Amino acid sequence: MNCIIIDDEPLAREELHSMLQEISGPTVIGSFSHTLAAEKFFSEHKADLVFLDIQMPKTTGLEFVEKIPKSSLVIFTTAYPQYALESYELDAIDYLLKPFNNERLQKAVDKAQHYSDLLAANKENSLERSTSEFLIIKSEKKFYKVNFADIRYIEGLKDYVLIHTISQKIIAAMNLKTIHQKIPLPCFIRVSKSYIVNSDHIISFDSYSISLDDTELPIGEIYRENFLKTFTNGLL
The missing domain is CATH 2.40.50.1020 (LytTr DNA-binding domain)
Structure with missing residues (x-):
């Protein structure tokens, strides 16, 4: 499973990238500081899973999720708990509240992999x-x-x-x-x-x-x- 990270905070991107390397999970194939770069990526590539921040300048994660291809699963990563309900109503697989540990990240990744396997096997x-x-x-x-x-x-x-x-x-x-x-x-x-x-x-x-x-x-x-x-x- 390939994934990309979208977060306007450099340290948050680096930390998540490092955590994903430590757990059993997807391979990071892209890391972006804003949604315009991510949108360009999707015009040329595919990603199985997207880790998406919510509070970002210009276009928020909640707005950008509508532009993500339907074939990609989404996990929101944010420091704001008040968006949890809205995120699930946008077909998000999970909602990671910063700061989260490797165990919580692994649980979210396993859930995404499980859903991906179900979709692939039951089209x-x-x-x-x-x-x-x-x-x-x-x-x-x-x-x-x-x-x-x-x-x-x-x-x-x-x-x-x-x-x-x-x-x-x-x-x-x-x-x-x-x-x-x-x-x-x-x-x-x-x-x-x-x-x-x-x-x-x-x-x-x-x-x-x-x-x-x-x-x-x-x-x-x-x-x-x-x-x-x-x-x-x-x-x-």
């Missing part, structure tokens, strides 16, 4: 059929039955959705809006631009996040009122 996956109780997903010339009751949550990732079930993860080529329309059960609630949650699997929640066993998902601002009203009023 032909598609939703073939839906009923009142299950979905049929086609993958590698086989058809898989996915019971709605087994789905914990569904994650939007680029042009795909990643269905997290109790026992496995399955990718299908479609967006969150489309798959939400295929699921007839009211227990599936859209909680952000990137996530649909099966409320039957919710362990706890507050105004900003939802916990499902060992997974914590953010609640998007525009979805918060509907989620809290629906869930706390006992309508599900």
